Amino acid sequence: xxxxxxxxxxxxxxxxxxxxxxxxxxxxxxxxxxxxxxxxxxxxxxxxxxxxxxxxxxxxxxxxxxxxxxxxxxxxxxxxxxxxxxxxxxxxxxxxxxxxxxxxxxxxxxxxxxxxxxxxxxxxxxxxxxxxxxxxxxxxxxxxxxxxxxxxxxxxxx
Amino acid sequence: xxxxxxxxxxxxxxxxxxxxxxxxxxxxxxxxxxxxxxxxxxxxxxxxxxxxxxxxxxxxxxxxxxxxxxxxxxxxxxxxxxxxxxxxxxxxxxxxxxxxxxxxxxxxxxxxxxxxxxxxxxxxxxxxxxxxxxxxxxxxxxxxxxxxxxxxxxxxxxxxxxxxxxxxxxxxxxxxxxxxxxxxxxxxxxxxxxxxxxxxxxxxxxxxxxxxxxxxxxxxxxxxxxxxxxxxxxxxxxxxxxxxxxxxxxxxxxxxxxxxxxxxxxxxxxxxxxxxxxxxxxxxxxxxxxxxxxxxxxxxxxxxxxxxxxxxxxxxxxxxxxxxxxxxxxxxxxxxxxxxxxxxxxxxxxxxxxxxxxxxxxxxxxxxxxxxxxxxxxxxxxxxxxxxxxxxxxxxxxxxxxxxxxxxxxxxxxxxxxxxx
Numbered sequence: 001x002x003x004x005x006x007x008x009x010x011x012x013x014x015x016x017x018x019x020x021x022x023x024x025x026x027x028x029x030x031x032x033x034x035x036x037x038x039x040x041x042x043x044x045x046x047x048x049x050x051x052x053x054x055x056x057x058x059x060x061x062x063x064x065x066x067x068x069x070x071x072x073x074x075x076x077x078x079x080x081x082x083x084x085x086x087x088x089x090x091x092x093x094x095x096x097x098x099x100x101x102x103x104x105x106x107x108x109x110x111x112x113x114x115x116x117x118x119x120x121x122x123x124x125x126x127x128x129x130x131x132x133x134x135x136x137x138x139x140x141x142x143x144x145x146x147x148x149x150x151x152x153x154x155x156x157x158x
Numbered sequence: 159x160x161x162x163x164x165x166x167x168x169x170x171x172x173x174x175x176x177x178x179x180x181x182x183x184x185x186x187x188x189x190x191x192x193x194x195x196x197x198x199x200x201x202x203x204x205x206x207x208x209x210x211x212x213x214x215x216x217x218x219x220x221x222x223x224x225x226x227x228x229x230x231x232x233x234x235x236x237x238x239x240x241x242x243x244x245x246x247x248x249x250x251x252x253x254x255x256x257x258x259x260x261x262x263x264x265x266x267x268x269x270x271x272x273x274x275x276x277x278x279x280x281x282x283x284x285x286x287x288x289x290x291x292x293x294x295x296x297x298x299x300x301x302x303x304x305x306x307x308x309x310x311x312x313x314x315x316x317x318x319x320x321x322x323x324x325x326x327x328x329x330x331x332x333x334x335x336x337x338x339x340x341x342x343x344x345x346x347x348x349x350x351x352x353x354x355x356x357x358x359x360x361x362x363x364x365x366x367x368x369x370x371x372x373x374x375x376x377x378x379x380x381x382x383x384x385x386x387x388x389x390x391x392x393x394x395x396x397x398x399x400x401x402x403x404x405x406x407x408x409x410x411x412x413x414x415x416x417x418x419x420x421x422x423x424x425x426x427x428x429x430x431x432x433x434x435x436x437x438x439x440x441x442x443x444x445x446x447x448x449x450x451x452x453x454x455x456x457x458x459x460x461x462x463x464x465x466x467x468x469x470x471x472x473x474x475x476x477x478x479x480x481x482x483x484x485x486x487x488x489x490x491x492x493x494x495x496x497x498x499x500x501x502x503x504x505x506x507x508x509x510x511x512x513x514x515x516x517x518x519x520x521x522x523x524x525x526x527x528x529x530x531x532x533x534x535x536x537x538x539x540x541x542x543x544x545x546x547x548x549x550x551x552x553x554x555x556x557x558x559x560x561x562x563x564x565x566x567x568x569x570x571x572x573x574x575x576x577x578x579x
Contacts, residue, residue, distance in 0.1 A: 127251060
């Protein structure tokens with residue numbers, strides 16, 4: 001058993017949620033989401049913890065976690081910028097936003113700023129095409145963006 | 159047809175009402191009115207009503223909803239499940255989120271009617287992980303419904319029928335919108351689509367009977383139950399009755415989601431409802447219903463009508479109704495590259511033709527964009543498309559073939575022009 005452990009609140013959430021499914025196997029996604037909400041990422045340690053809770057082998061949790069791209073398998077910055085790159089966003093100006101982030105924060109997709117504040121991911125369609133271009137900042141959608149609006153959003157990140 | 163005739167608000171009726179997502183407001187505007195009617199009917203009567211309404215699946219396939227419900231085996235001691243598909247990951251599609259945001263109680267009402275019709279007591283709503291905000295919004299509505307006794311051990315505090323609803327948050331895998339991959343995902347596995355059965359049958363969740371329906375499909379049920387199938391069939395076309403939430407994105411003046419009756423003329427929708435192209439841009443092409451539908455040239459758009467059969471007639475599909483508008487000035491090679499990157503990223507990797515084919519086309523298009531392409535590369539792309547078509551477990555690879563082949567064939571000159579740049 002490693003160092004990771006749910007907080008008492010998350011342990012309670014886990015137990016309540018588990019009762020809603022016919023089998024504990026269904027807790028794979030909810031259990032990993034609780035881990036990520038608690039730690040910001042899913043560490044190998046946490047995967048072992050989840051495996052034990054669900055009666056799985058650690059490799060099964062690893063196999064699962066590596067399929068679902070939203071799970072961060074490495075620590076990321078405080079602010080996670082997910083920039084949509086798919087067609088409507090591409091047409092409406094996502095490349096300019098990407099360029100702006102590179103110029104102001106100095107990071108490209110997959111990189112974190114040296115102070116650990118920002119992490120940029122270039123992601124596929126987020127279902128906000130009517131408000132293209134868009135980013136999600138720690139899962140909060142910001143739509144109909146311009147470079148100016150993005151600049152403001154970044155500056156507001158403390 | 160003018161905008162007033164095209165727009166028919168059934169599912170989106172309450173979207174513009176302030177605080178329509180709150181139970182108190184929802185109750186004042188007709189939510190849960192269909193429940194008394196539903197429980198005065200037998201489950202079979204509801205299914206028959208839905209069959210007569212011609213309600214079709216709004217998630218992309220357009221399969222008939224009523225006949226799908228009939229695939230459930232007769233009620234026995236086994237648990238049965240309703241699984242609602244809110245994965246909504248098809249590029250260009252952003253309609254179900256409107257229901258989560260503006261009328262989550264309509265979805266809950268639809269789940270009650272539909273669960274009762276198919277004999278299910280547990281419903282799971284699978285929602286893409288990126289929709290965290292919308293999931294939270296829906297969960298608040300579900301909590302309200304539990305607290306008010308609308309769902310739980312009894313329906314509406316009086317009908318002796320247990321209904322429990324659970325939201326299952328996805329993890330960012332497009333393929334989980336495929337119904338069997340979705341179930342695999344809820345069962346705690348990678349989202350790999352299952353082999354299709356030889357005959358028509360229901361889905362299976364932990365080997366128990368289950369039905370998978372799209373969020374908008376389920377949200378269309380309360381009106382049909384309350385007002386009868388004629389209230390639905392009076393709109394749309396003979397084969398595609400009723401309405402659908404159509405989405406428009408790209409450089410039109412008013413992008414967004416609009417509930418239209420089936421059969422509207424696409425160009426009228428773009429011009430009269432979308433407000434036409436903005437900034438003096440010219441329409442070049444439309445991908446009609448999410449990325450997985452063959453592209454239509456501006457000329458083809460002139461003769462396109464928004465229903466399943468009309469779209470098939472012109473060699474495309476209606477899909478999710480999410481129209482992506484492409485203006486003149488955008489390179490179709492860039493469009494193809496953008497979309498193949500999406501598919502390459504999202505292929506679940508289970509079948510070789512899809513896993514390798516998407517990556518192969520991605521590499522070839524990169525080469526073409528770098529100015530190193532040749533006629534042979536275009537032939538290879540079309541060959542790979544054929545290798546992907548009909549040789550995989552699910553329809554992901556055939557969809558890739560549909561969109562890539564249509565772009566390469568309709569805009570061949572643009573690819574050739576890249577060869578010597």
